[in-house]
Amino acid sequence: MNNIIKLTKRVFISFALVVMIYPLSIAEEKQKLIGFVNDTAKQVISVIESTNTNSQKEQELQDIFCNSVDIDWMAKFALGRYYKEISQQQLDEYLTAYKNFLINTYVSKFSEYNGVNFDIESVKYISNSQYIVSTKILNKKYTSKYISIAYRIKMMNNNFLIRDIIAEDISLILGQRADFSSIISKEGIEALIQKLGEKLNKE
Amino acid sequence: MNILANNFSIKLFVVFGVLTTLMVTLINVEGREPINDEDYSLDNDYYDQSYNLKIYDPYENFNRKVYKFNKIVDKYIIMPPAAMYSVIVPNSAKKGVNSFVSNLREPLNVIYGVIQLKPNVSFNSFFRFFINSTFGILGIFDVAELMGLKKSNRSFGDVLKYYGAKQGPYIILPILGSSNFRDGFGKVIDIGGDPINFVKFKNDKKFLRVYYGTSLIVEREKFIGTDKTLSEISLDEYAALRNFYYQKLNGENNYE
Numbered sequence: 001m002n003n004i005i006k007l008t009k010r011v012f013i014s015f016a017l018v019v020m021i022y023p024l025s026i027a028e029e030k031q032k033l034i035g036f037v038n039d040t041a042k043q044v045i046s047v048i049e050s051t052n053t054n055s056q057k058e059q060e061l062q063d064i065f066c067n068s069v070d071i072d073w074m075a076k077f078a079l080g081r082y083y084k085e086i087s088q089q090q091l092d093e094y095l096t097a098y099k100n101f102l103i104n105t106y107v108s109k110f111s112e113y114n115g116v117n118f119d120i121e122s123v124k125y126i127s128n129s130q131y132i133v134s135t136k137i138l139n140k141k142y143t144s145k146y147i148s149i150a151y152r153i154k155m156m157n158n159n160f161l162i163r164d165i166i167a168e169d170i171s172l173i174l175g176q177r178a179d180f181s182s183i184i185s186k187e188g189i190e191a192l193i194q195k196l197g198e199k200l201n202k203e
Numbered sequence: 204m205n206i207l208a209n210n211f212s213i214k215l216f217v218v219f220g221v222l223t224t225l226m227v228t229l230i231n232v233e234g235r236e237p238i239n240d241e242d243y244s245l246d247n248d249y250y251d252q253s254y255n256l257k258i259y260d261p262y263e264n265f266n267r268k269v270y271k272f273n274k275i276v277d278k279y280i281i282m283p284p285a286a287m288y289s290v291i292v293p294n295s296a297k298k299g300v301n302s303f304v305s306n307l308r309e310p311l312n313v314i315y316g317v318i319q320l321k322p323n324v325s326f327n328s329f330f331r332f333f334i335n336s337t338f339g340i341l342g343i344f345d346v347a348e349l350m351g352l353k354k355s356n357r358s359f360g361d362v363l364k365y366y367g368a369k370q371g372p373y374i375i376l377p378i379l380g381s382s383n384f385r386d387g388f389g390k391v392i393d394i395g396g397d398p399i400n401f402v403k404f405k406n407d408k409k410f411l412r413v414y415y416g417t418s419l420i421v422e423r424e425k426f427i428g429t430d431k432t433l434s435e436i437s438l439d440e441y442a443a444l445r446n447f448y449y450q451k452l453n454g455e456n457n458y459e
Binding site for chain 1: 258435436437438439441442443445446447450451
């Protein structure tokens with residue numbers, strides 16, 4: 001009988017501990033996450049406003065991008081169900097092509113962040129160490145309207161990695177998956193890799 | 204209200220609206236559920252299984268042709284004046300133009316509110332129209348918004364949805380772009396039912412042409428930049444746009 005009481009006590013205490021610690025750790029992570037987003041934004045802005053040459057700037061922005069974005073994961077997600085069908089060699093080719101494509105498309109967009117107002121609206125925990133950080137961005141040069149941009153961020157080994165950009169409720173990687181699937185289903189994976197490469201040469 | 208009571212066209216429009224609503228409800232436009240062609244089974248870690256993007260595009264080949272056509276029309280006819288408007292007109296004036304155009308549509312919102320049996324929508328739009336047309340100087344300033352009467356534009360598509368019509372297949376409308384059967388049909392009714400067609404200018408074709416042309420350009424100006432981004436970030440623009448359209452349509456916060 002004593003044992004049972006002891007056991008119940010233990011279960012109860014550990015349960016209470018879990019309940020207390022769990023939200024605490026999430027709250028802590030949230031704080032860290034806000035720090036991460038602010039730091040990254042600061043880094044980007046300081047590079048843009050620095051007096052370096054354009055090619056230097058681009059290299060620095062690229063480094064920031066690669067360090068804060070989970071490019072491999074996004075590449076695999078964008079493949080969707082075709083991820084299972086692709087051969088190792090194709091996968092390697094695809095990953096390289098995707099990485100270049102992503103860097104090329106998005107790093108150039110950073111320069112548009114020059115002189116924007118940027119506020120973190122909320123941080124929401126979803127699941128599996130993933131958060132959605134919602135921000136509001138205002139670029140007075142072009143418009144008087146705020147644009148809402150959210151980032152889906154995963155915490156991995158004490159590091160944060162961006163896995164999706166959600167602009168005005170539209171998820172980038174869901175769009176990419178639809179885009180890529182359409183090409184793979186009609187023309188095959190090789191065509192997709194080729195088109196990713198062509199996109200680079202065009203710009 | 205005198206205009207309403209005396210104008211045969213408006214009555215005809217309301218009757219037509221109610222009839223089509225009933226008809227659509229009875230036959231339910233389309234019996235099939237949209238198929239779900241997305242597969243999220245790559246990893247349960249992300250994009251929850253509950254996320255259901257219902258894309259139904261049986262007329263893809265045809266739609267792609269209309270999409271191409273629209274791009275050409277846009278490039279040579281709609282975009283040049285829209286780009287000029289964007290550069291020349293200052294932001295504050297654009298805001299005025301937007302308010303003016305959307306104020307003219309308020310009477311339609313009143314009617315849609317009535318058809319949907321939502322008196323608050325009707326009253327909201329009625330007072331917005333009254334306040335903005337007078338104190339807001341013909342609707343150039345959205346004074347009602349400052350007074351707490353928020354803008355909520357209804358479309359005939361909303362009315363059909365309210366009475367249970369399903370979206371139906373995805374379509375690209377000529378010039379107007381992405382839509383579905385229900386909302387596309389609604390859009391046609393919206394344009395036909397625009398109060399400007401019935402009041403005073405109803406026989407002035409030249410005026411109507413200028414009015415519709417201007418509204419189109421004003422509307423187009425809002426998307427300058429977005430279209431460039433779309434072609435930059437996508438390989439198959441049509442497929443990417445279709446996905447974005449459905450993400451937006453399926454509502455907010457679905458990605459969580």
